[in-house]
Amino acid sequence: MKEIQIRTITGVIFLLAVIGSILLHPLVFFILFAFFNLVGLIEFYKLQEKEFDAKPGILFLLSGFLFYSLIALVGLGYIEIKFLFLGLPILFLQIIFELYRKKEPNWRRLGTVFSAILFVSVPFGLMNSLFFSPQSFSFQSGTLIGLFVIIWTNDVFAYLTGSKFGKHKLFERHSPKKSWEGSIGGFVFAMVAAYVLSLFYTHLNVMEWITMGVIIAITGTFGDLAESLLKRNAGVKDSGTIFPGHGGVLDRFDAVLFASPFVFVYLNLI
Numbered sequence: 368m369k370e371i372q373i374r375t376i377t378g379v380i381f382l383l384a385v386i387g388s389i390l391l392h393p394l395v396f397f398i399l400f401a402f403f404n405l406v407g408l409i410e411f412y413k414l415q416e417k418e419f420d421a422k423p424g425i426l427f428l429l430s431g432f433l434f435y436s437l438i439a440l441v442g443l444g445y446i447e448i449k450f451l452f453l454g455l456p457i458l459f460l461q462i463i464f465e466l467y468r469k470k471e472p473n474w475r476r477l478g479t480v481f482s483a484i485l486f487v488s489v490p491f492g493l494m495n496s497l498f499f500s501p502q503s504f505s506f507q508s509g510t511l512i513g514l515f516v517i518i519w520t521n522d523v524f525a526y527l528t529g530s531k532f533g534k535h536k537l538f539e540r541h542s543p544k545k546s547w548e549g550s551i552g553g554f555v556f557a558m559v560a561a562y563v564l565s566l567f568y569t570h571l572n573v574m575e576w577i578t579m580g581v582i583i584a585i586t587g588t589f590g591d592l593a594e595s596l597l598k599r600n601a602g603v604k605d606s607g608t609i610f611p612g613h614g615g616v617l618d619r620f621d622a623v624l625f626a627s628p629f630v631f632v633y634l635n636l637i
Contacts, residue, residue, distance in 0.1 A: 465477055486624065558577060
């Protein structure tokens with residue numbers, strides 16, 4: 368089967384799984400993204416393996432799962448915010464565990480553990496909170512769907528525009544294929560997508576959707592660059608192989624992981 372066919376089939380299944388989980392029920396989304404969170408943590412850790420000879424441990428995965436679950440369940444309103452403090456002792460347990468490791472203790476390994484939780488588990492957890500609208504104090508799926516639609520629109524049209532008109536490199540040192548022309552094209556179409564979303568999901572007005580689109584398009588691009596830096600340091604093309612033709616969880620969610628904390632702050636504080 369040709370690569371383009373594999374990419375297309377995988378992309379359709381991925382899209383249906385993500386949007387379907389959002390539309391079915393918040394807990395379906397929670398379970399699906401709990402799985403993505405664990406796979407993303409493993410990928411992140413493995414990208415750092417050349418820095419130290421060790422496999423991702425059970426405590427590390429449990430810590431990431433706990434942080435994801437606490438943040439998600441608080442955002443969904445199933446538990447009180449005070450339970451977030453349960454995550455603090457877990458971080459210190461990681462330090463104790465490292466001190467008693469049979470192999471030489473390595474602070475860089477701890478840095479990887481903390482970075483993985485911050486880069487993967489926290490954003491995945493915050494996505495669940497986007498089911499709750501701080502404007503209407505009710506559950507609705509529009510904001511979360513909008514997050515993914517704007518990200519995907521930005522990615523697709525950045526690629527198409529860059530392939531056709533790209534001449535000036537955006538950040539050649541970390542991502543030589545990205546161009547300013549592609550980024551501008553993706554940004555413009557992301558704004559179009561934000562406007563179209565405002566016609567269907569009116570819990571946010573047009574300017575709020577456009578502002579959110581600007582935040583997502585800009586931060587999503589930096590998320591892509593950040594993940595490119597991770598892979599370049601590891602000397603690999605993809606973070607994993609879970610999505611045939613598309614790579615790993617970090618490859619598919621890099622932009623969303625970077626954008627979701629900014630969207631959360633915008634919607635809840637600004």
